[in-house]
Amino acid sequence: MEQATNWASQATSRMLAESLPPTPRNFNIWYSYFSGDAPDLNRALDRMIEIGRPLTAEVMEELHGKFFSLDHEQKVVLDAGVQIQSALLQLLDLLKSCGADTDRYGNALHQFGAGLETHGLEQLRALVDAIAAETAVMAERNRKLQNQLVSSSTQMEELRRNLDIVRRESVTDSLTGLYNRRRFDVSLDEAAARATQIGRPFCLLMTDIDHFKKFNDAHGHTIGDHVLALVARTVKECTRATDTAVRYGGEEFAVILPDVRMADAVKVAEQIRKSVASKKLVNRSKNVTLGTITLSIGVSQFTRGEPLAELIKRADTALYEAKQTGRNRVVAKDSG
16 A cells, blocks of 8 residues: 555656646546556556656557547547548549540540541541540550559558558557457357357356566566566467467456366366466566466356356356465366
8 A cells, every 4th residue: 555655646746747737638547547447557657657757748648548548449440431432532533534534535536437538648647646646645544543543552451451450459458469358258259159059168267367466566567567478478378279368457367268168178277377387587687586476267167048247257256266275276166
């Protein structure tokens, strides 16, 4: 509590020192910080304070956009829609122009065809010159159309890449690279639907890093972030491509294991637990060994027809029991 108060005092001092305006956005950030209801925001702010980064108006705007704005994805989609509409309008205008030019070119050729009945050399020469001129105009129009098509194709490809990036970011935790809660909800629904339709089992692991707050307080948030990333990598290494590994929140992780029964899910959980516990943490910049970290893991198996909230509750209950009975262990809870 005392350390939290110190952080709050430092943060408030910096806010005043930078003369940040008392806007609803800034109050929203600090209210969430003091209440502790947004752990990732607290970690980001604490890290900035730790390294002495000034909390300017620009930084506060960046924090608000990252942790509170729900419109980022929608804005990107709307911007992309505007760009696509603009590109399409340009193409349509050019196509209409080319269409009119094509009609004109056809009419001109028809008239030139009638002029072939003349036999005078000068008249034929003038006719050829006229055909060449009209053809050059048409070729120029086609060249512009081709360039516009190439430009539009490039623009669409760039938009596609940007939308793919936004789509990935919207379901990915930026610190660990694992999926986030948004993807967890979707994947859990999909696993339950599949299990219900074809009768295949699936299990859920809920994982928490033991004594993580004490570790953070002792070694700092930068080291804490490295620990979160290490656990995330280990979870990923111990699971299949068909599994869904998620940073559930703070130091808690979840794994959805499709086509896996309880006994095998416990084996996966044990593999993750042992792998993490076997890794020694070293602060290379100071050449200091920080010891090891351990995980507590709760396991539950989906029962056909049950609400998903019950599945999550069982896994959470098992995780709590693992914590209460000594930590660094796996506990499984079935529906019975």
